[in-house]
Amino acid sequence: MKMLESALEEIKRGVSEIIDEKRVALLLKNYFEKGEEYFVKAGFDPTAPDLHLGHTVLLQKMSLFQKYGATVQFIIGDFTGMIGDPTGKNETRKKLDRQTVIKNAKSYEEQVFKILDPKKTEILFNSSWIEKLGSSGMLELTTTFNVARMLEREDFEKRYKSGASISISEFLYPLLQGYDSVAIKSDIEMGGTDQKFNLLMGRHLQRAYSVGKEQAVVMMPLLEGLDGVNKMSKSLGNYIGVTDAPNDMFGKILSISDDLMWRYYELLSSLSISQIESLKQKVDSGVIHPKVAKENLAIEIVTRYHGDNEAADAKKEFEKVHSKNQLPSDIAEFEAQDSKWIAQALVDCGLEPSTSQARRDIKQNAVSVNQKKISDQQLQLDSGEYILQVGKRKFAKLKVK
RNA sequence: GGUGAGAUACUCAAGUGGCCAACGAGGGCAGACUGUAAAUCUGCUGGUUUUUACCUUCGAAGGUUCGAAUCCUUCUCUCACCA
Numbered sequence: 001m002k003m004l005e006s007a008l009e010e011i012k013r014g015v016s017e018i019i020d021e022k023r024v025a026l027l028l029k030n031y032f033e034k035g036e037e038y039f040v041k042a043g044f045d046p047t048a049p050d051l052h053l054g055h056t057v058l059l060q061k062m063s064l065f066q067k068y069g070a071t072v073q074f075i076i077g078d079f080t081g082m083i084g085d086p087t088g089k090n091e092t093r094k095k096l097d098r099q100t101v102i103k104n105a106k107s108y109e110e111q112v113f114k115i116l117d118p119k120k121t122e123i124l125f126n127s128s129w130i131e132k133l134g135s136s137g138m139l140e141l142t143t144t145f146n147v148a149r150m151l152e153r154e155d156f157e158k159r160y161k162s163g164a165s166i167s168i169s170e171f172l173y174p175l176l177q178g179y180d181s182v183a184i185k186s187d188i189e190m191g192g193t194d195q196k197f198n199l200l201m202g203r204h205l206q207r208a209y210s211v212g213k214e215q216a217v218v219m220m221p222l223l224e225g226l227d228g229v230n231k232m233s234k235s236l237g238n239y240i241g242v243t244d245a246p247n248d249m250f251g252k253i254l255s256i257s258d259d260l261m262w263r264y265y266e267l268l269s270s271l272s273i274s275q276i277e278s279l280k281q282k283v284d285s286g287v288i289h290p291k292v293a294k295e296n297l298a299i300e301i302v303t304r305y306h307g308d309n310e311a312a313d314a315k316k317e318f319e320k321v322h323s324k325n326q327l328p329s330d331i332a333e334f335e336a337q338d339s340k341w342i343a344q345a346l347v348d349c350g351l352e353p354s355t356s357q358a359r360r361d362i363k364q365n366a367v368s369v370n371q372k373k374i375s376d377q378q379l380q381l382d383s384g385e386y387i388l389q390v391g392k393r394k395f396a397k398l399k400v401k
Numbered sequence: 402g403g404u405g406a407g408a409u410a411c412u413c414a415a416g417u418g419g420c421c422a423a424c425g426a427g428g429g430c431a432g433a434c435u436g437u438a439a440a441u442c443u444g445c446u447g448g449u450u451u452u453u454a455c456c457u458u459c460g461a462a463g464g465u466u467c468g469a470a471u472c473c474u475u476c477u478c479u480c481a482c483c484a
Contacts, residue, residue, distance in 0.1 A: 366431045
């Protein structure tokens with residue numbers, strides 16, 4: 001009984017909301033007492049196989065469920081991906097061809113299995129059952145819900161009230177995602193808090209289709225991105241990807257604000273809540289410098305995705321570049337045949353988007369050549385080797401023949 | 402189908418014939434200060450080695466004009482009301 005309680009506590013850590021918690025408790029109870037297994041579902045967009053730490057909040061929780069008897073149903077929304085989860089911006093997308101879908105799925109596997117247990121994970125494609133629905137099945141699906149309730153979805157409601165356009169196809173998205181739960185008979189569905197409406201749709205449809213159970217819903221908070229304000233997302237560029245190089249990963253974690261660090265600790269670290277709490281007290285009372293706490297977090301996360309040695313190296317590299325102000329050990333190299341105008345060189349090395357921008361940055365003392373700030377916009381680089389730097393973190397090496 | 406309103410840079414949003422590469426805000430980038438944190442202050446934020454210049458841009462295509470983001474025509478899209 002104690003095990004059950006502590007397992008439940010562990011599962012509830014960091015979650016933002018559980019709907020039908022009794023059911024979750026029951027599933028765990030049956031596992032501990034009778035060894036019964038159950039299914040935990042989560043859906044992913046087929047077009048973005050670049051997972052970032054925001055996704056891992058969800059994945060880590062799913063891996064915990066695996067520890068307690070769950071088989072994860074990892075759904076790749078290759079059909080729903082054609083619609084795109086309504087945001088008001090995206091238009092209907094082209095259906096991805098089979099090859100791309102499979103390629104993306106492979107890429108998902110590589111990333112996901114750093115966290116999930118492959119033996120307890122099924123990778124499923126929702127086109128495989130949605131396409132079987134046919135037009136009459138699709139029609140039937142639409143009869144289970146009405147427009148007034150659909151407009152309760154926050155996103156739709158806002159757009160409807162403000163007079164923005166809503167495409168009919170967008171209404172299909174929640175229905176189809178919910179239908180996934182009917183097709184695979186999931187016991188629990190997981191998702192971000194922004195998915196609440198869609199997740200509840202799964203319960204509704206399981207009832208409507210008499211599946212014989214209604215999935216519980218476990219919602220994880222959305223991890224804030226590097227800016228500390230918006231949710232972590234690739235399109236906003238405020239993300240830490242699980243495939244980011246160790247140095248990048250380390251640097252990005254160090255760059256988050258102190259406040260945000262605790263949020264990351266809570267949602268990403270494997271330290272227990274009480275360990276985090278005592279760490280926080282030590283930082284507050286000045287026993288531990290906040291930067292040290294942040295470094296430890298960075299090391300933990302880099303270790304998880306790259307290993308001990310890489311994490312240690314990343315830390316050394318970081319200190320070298322930023323604390324001691326030395327050059328990074330790994331700088332992209334470029335070659336040029338003739339002597340080159342500095343602004344053009346910066347563009348060619350990918351440090352600046354245009355020569356105009358390069359000129360502006362030179363004017364602002366943002367550009368260094370061989371560790372020295374330059375101010376001459378007309379500078380020519382004659383034959384030799386140069387270390388070019390823009391701002392604090394963009395470096396390149398250029399050899400001029 | 403009818404009537405009316407609208408579409409400006411990453412986002413919001415000014416500008417209704419020349420002073421417009423286009424006010425302002427947010428965001429972003431950079432500098433100072435730091436712990437590559439936060440906060441604060443400052444500068445920049447279409448492109449181009451003619452840089453107090455030139456070229457391209459205000460939904461699309463044409464037109465009027467010495468000159469158009471601004472006026473006219475057609476088209477595309479969005480919204481509101483009516484049906």
